[in-house]
Amino acid sequence: MKAKIRIQNSKSKIFNLVLYFLLLGFTLAVLYPIINVFSISLRPSDRLLSTSLRVIPADASFHAYKVLFTQTPFIHWFFNSVIIAVVVTLTGVMLASTAGYAFSRFSFYGKKSAMVGLLVTQMFPPTMLLLPMYIMLLKLHLINSYLGIIVIYTSTALPFCVWQMKGYYDTIPFSLEEAARIDGSTRWGAFTKVVLPLAAPALVITALFSFMSAWAEYVVAAQVLQDTSLFTLPLGLKQFESSMSTQWGLYAAGSLIISIPAVALFLFLSRWLISGLTLGSVKG
């Protein structure tokens, strides 16, 4: 009997080891493209095209980064992206948190069709609204402006965020606001002081989603922003990449810098992501 257990233990140990290597393999596959970009960004300017797979190239230098910041409009694009992304995030959180609360706590005329409508908007092909919106913006002279693109980005994220906030508010017991009311608080006070703090994970997801809709978006921006001085980072980055003569070093350095805020935010907020997403989807 003891021998049997010992064999089983070593069997499971080998099994565990195999699984672990599988995991490490995937981690490597995940990391490699990132490492690849990093090593390209370090290549010295006279050897941008190379067939070496070395991670840190010989004579690595930060030349590409220097050129990126001093000789291209990169900083300007960064500035544009930051403004747009921050405004979209703030607007998105404000609108979604209030609208979601209304859907969660009140029954009103048109509520059911509105909820279904929110879900249906998720199925719109991305280009379906782009064309009419482009024409509308043309007529309102909002093409090529911050306002135009901010409006589009906010509305892209809004339906999902409202749905998400509503689902999360549904898991917060109404009795808490009840208690606040008994203690003399107003409806708005109960909302801001009791419910909002508890809804923090969902607010975080809303903020993240809104931010990512604006920071890393290419297709819509390519149509709406024509002036190079208004370009956001993805548009600027695409400039470095063309079939004929890609400026590899600049492109790689730019990619990393664009990714860093997005990745940092994402990883920082990732622990709320799991709880927020599964809660919303299980409760439906």
Place this chain on the structure above:
Amino acid sequence: MAEHFETKLSSRNYWDSEKLSPNAFAYVLMIPAALVMFGVVIYPFFYNVVLSFSNMSLRHFRDWHVIGFKQYAQVFSERIFYSVFVKTLVWTFVNVLFHVTIGVALAIILNRKLFGKAAIRTLLILPWAIPQVIVALTWRSMFNYEYGAVNLFIAQYLHMAPVEWLGKPLQAFSACIITNIWLGFPFMMTIALGGLQSIPQELYEAADIDGASSWQKFWTVTVPLLRPVMIPAITLGIIWTFNNVNIIWLVSNGGEPSDQTHILVSYVYKAAFNLYRYGYAAALSMVIFAMLLIFSLFFLKKTKASEAAY
């Protein structure tokens, strides 16, 4: 006194004594979001419907008028629609299959006791965290015939002939799929992990006592309890993959070689903004939307019916 509160507790519209009636307060909360969504989602949607019945294009930009169902007839009569439709189905099916398989498998492994689990889990989320534009352009550069990492790896480590990834239709399509799989599995993995963590350990122990093998435990305990969490995720995954313009457009640089690498949504983009066939693009968008709507209704109905069995 207690009864008074109890009846109030059961009614959601408790805020009667405030100045605004419950309905009015709700509307006030909702109006800003509703206005934005009306202006930027609902109105454009109906505008698109009108456009799909019109002849708007570069030639008829300001003087367009409604021409009935001609654009829809055009959509269904061009042969390219059917080949792109099939490609879209293949694209969606292959991607979601790999996303779910890899995601769930990794989640199961990560659910065990492992050294450095938290670090590995964080690293595995990276493809999701990196902006899609960057992912697409990076993989595009990796698929470059002469200098891309993929061919260099194939040539130097596997000693096989390099593949002309971006130059040939099948290879370009595969390149897009590989990129999207890399991009998409962390989402499924995260959802699956969350779902796995809510399965009580006692169920596995009970299965062990009954002498179940790992395989049996997987099918009788894990899968049924993971289903409620995965079904919404898979639905979303299917819709998002079906609608993903970024990866196809940016990895293949607009459908290269010669418009062979398209799925429905990227072809709409091309029709609208490269070919200026606005009416046609609007009609095609409506067709895509109808497809997804029908699919969602069908899929959700089917899975709800089987969920009722639990």
